[in-house]
Amino acid sequence: MAVEVGSIVEGKVTGITHFGAFVELPGGQTGLVHISEIADTYVRDVRDYLTENQVVKVKVINVANGRIGLSIRQVYGPPQRSGGRPPRGRNTSFEEKLARFLKESEQRQQDLKRSVESKRGGRGSRRS
Known part of the structure; x- marks a missing residue:
C-alpha cells in the first residue's frame, strides 16, 4: 500500500531515538516522526510521550527519496483555547x-x- 501525503494512518512505534521515533505503517513501510512533530509543546525526551509498540495515529507530511516523514501533532491540529483554559491533552x-x-x-x-x-x-x- 502506497502512502500519500496528507493521509492519516495508524502505525506502531518500532524504535525511539533522541531525535524522534520510527513508526511502522500498514504495508510494512517505516516512517520517522521527528521530535518536533510529536507534540505542540517542547519535547525534551521522546520517551516522555511515546513507548515502543505503542499504536499511534500519524499524518504523512512528506515522502522523498524513499523516506517517509510523519507527524503526530498535526493529526490533532493546534490546541483549542476556550474561556482562558489551557488546552487539554x-x-x-x-x-x-x-x-x-x-x-x-x-x-x-x-x-x-x-x-x-x-x-x-x-x-x-x-x-x-
Missing part, C-alpha cells in the same frame, strides 16, 4: 509536575553529593 497536573521536579531535584542533589565526596577522598574523611 498531555498536560499534567501541578501535583504531578511538582512530584517530578522533587524527584529530579533529589537525584541531582545525590549526584552532586557523590561528586563532592569522591573529590574529598570518600565518606567521612576530613583533613586535619
Whole structure:
C-alpha cells in the first residue's frame, strides 16, 4: 500500500531515538516522526510521550527519496483555547509536575553529593 501525503494512518512505534521515533505503517513501510512533530509543546525526551509498540495515529507530511516523514501533532491540529483554559491533552497536573521536579531535584542533589565526596577522598574523611 502506497502512502500519500496528507493521509492519516495508524502505525506502531518500532524504535525511539533522541531525535524522534520510527513508526511502522500498514504495508510494512517505516516512517520517522521527528521530535518536533510529536507534540505542540517542547519535547525534551521522546520517551516522555511515546513507548515502543505503542499504536499511534500519524499524518504523512512528506515522502522523498524513499523516506517517509510523519507527524503526530498535526493529526490533532493546534490546541483549542476556550474561556482562558489551557488546552487539554498531555498536560499534567501541578501535583504531578511538582512530584517530578522533587524527584529530579533529589537525584541531582545525590549526584552532586557523590561528586563532592569522591573529590574529598570518600565518606567521612576530613583533613586535619
